[in-house]
Amino acid sequence: MHVTSVPKEEGRPSRPDAVRLFDPRTCAFFLDVDGTLIDIAIHPDAVTVPSGLLTTLGTLKTAADGALALVSGRTVAGLDALFSPLKLAAAGVHGGEIRLTPEAPVAQQSATLPAETGTRISRLARDLDGVLMEDKGSSIAVHYRLAPQIGPDLQIALEQIVTDYPGLSLLPGRLVFEVKRAGCDKGVAVRQFMAAPGFAGRTPVFIGDDVTDEAAFAAVSQMGGIAVSVGRNLPVADLVLPEAQDVRALLATLVAQQPEE
Numbered sequence: 506m507h508v509t510s511v512p513k514e515e516g517r518p519s520r521p522d523a524v525r526l527f528d529p530r531t532c533a534f535f536l537d538v539d540g541t542l543i544d545i546a547i548h549p550d551a552v553t554v555p556s557g558l559l560t561t562l563g564t565l566k567t568a569a570d571g572a573l574a575l576v577s578g579r580t581v582a583g584l585d586a587l588f589s590p591l592k593l594a595a596a597g598v599h600g601g602e603i604r605l606t607p608e609a610p611v612a613q614q615s616a617t618l619p620a621e622t623g624t625r626i627s628r629l630a631r632d633l634d635g636v637l638m639e640d641k642g643s644s645i646a647v648h649y650r651l652a653p654q655i656g657p658d659l660q661i662a663l664e665q666i667v668t669d670y671p672g673l674s675l676l677p678g679r680l681v682f683e684v685k686r687a688g689c690d691k692g693v694a695v696r697q698f699m700a701a702p703g704f705a706g707r708t709p710v711f712i713g714d715d716v717t718d719e720a721a722f723a724a725v726s727q728m729g730g731i732a733v734s735v736g737r738n739l740p741v742a743d744l745v746l747p748e749a750q751d752v753r754a755l756l757a758t759l760v761a762q763q764p765e766e
């Protein structure tokens with residue numbers, strides 16, 4: 506098995522201890538997607554979901570009696586397509602969308618961005634080489650993975666746009682800036698799940714890799730849960746794993762330890 510924990514800070518559990526802490530009978534699992542469950546790719550559409558991951562998530566969902574949700578910056582529809590045929594509870598667009606159970610309709614938590622914002626951002630993306638615009642309705646991701654050097658200038662231009670429309674905010678991510686409505690974030694989404702039947706009363710576990718996950722780390726910490734940071738040694742983290750393949754291995758180990766039905 507390919508799992509290596511980075512040296513843990515004092516008080517953090519070792520990886521095997523952490524697996525024991527993540528009891529599916531008592532925990533609720535909240536999983537970020539890009540960089541956490543799946544490896545980062547050059548383009549948002551170039552990612553792959555290993556078939557073993559689908560099996561692991563399906564088994565973990567059953568072991569946790571459904572208390573498992575994807576919490577992503579992608580849309581819920583995009584997550585369904587990516588993880589097909591598996592359909593999971595999910596929060597999308599950084600809390601702008603939520604589906605509390607796989608069977609429930611997607612509830613919009615955030616209004617679509619003003620049309621003029623999209624026009625201004627698409628003009629900016631057209632004028633800057635290597636910038637890719639991903640319109641998700643209540644948020645627009647502006648990717649610059651193909652031109653990382655453009656980051657500071659892009660940030661200044663997007664900050665100006667956000668300032669011109671009250672109620673919008675700019676969220677930095679992994680070589681991406683998200684123009685979104687303020688008020689929605691992954692922490693709010695995790696709290697919504699934890700107030701819902703099937704999740705309430707459990708210990709929340711959030712696994713994430715990015716700045717965009719920090720609101721969720723704070724939320725689970727405040728609720729007495731477990732924060733697992735991927736690739737970043739954050740003070741809030743109860744456990745740090747190096748990269749997505751280590752998350753997949755940890756979840757597979759957890760699933761393998763479950764008694765047969």
Ligand SMILES: O=P(O)(O)OC[C@H]1O[C@H](O[C@H]2O[C@H](CO)[C@@H](O)[C@H](O)[C@H]2O)[C@H](O)[C@@H](O)[C@@H]1O
Nearest residue numbers: 538539545546547548549577578579650679681
């Ligand atoms: O919250 P997440 O599930 O981690 O989603 C965050 C964003 O992920 C995607 O963009 C990122 O991953 C791409 C594929 O690896 C990569 O090319 C890009 O540079 C990353 O920023 C997705 O496209 C965004 O919509 C999500 O918000």
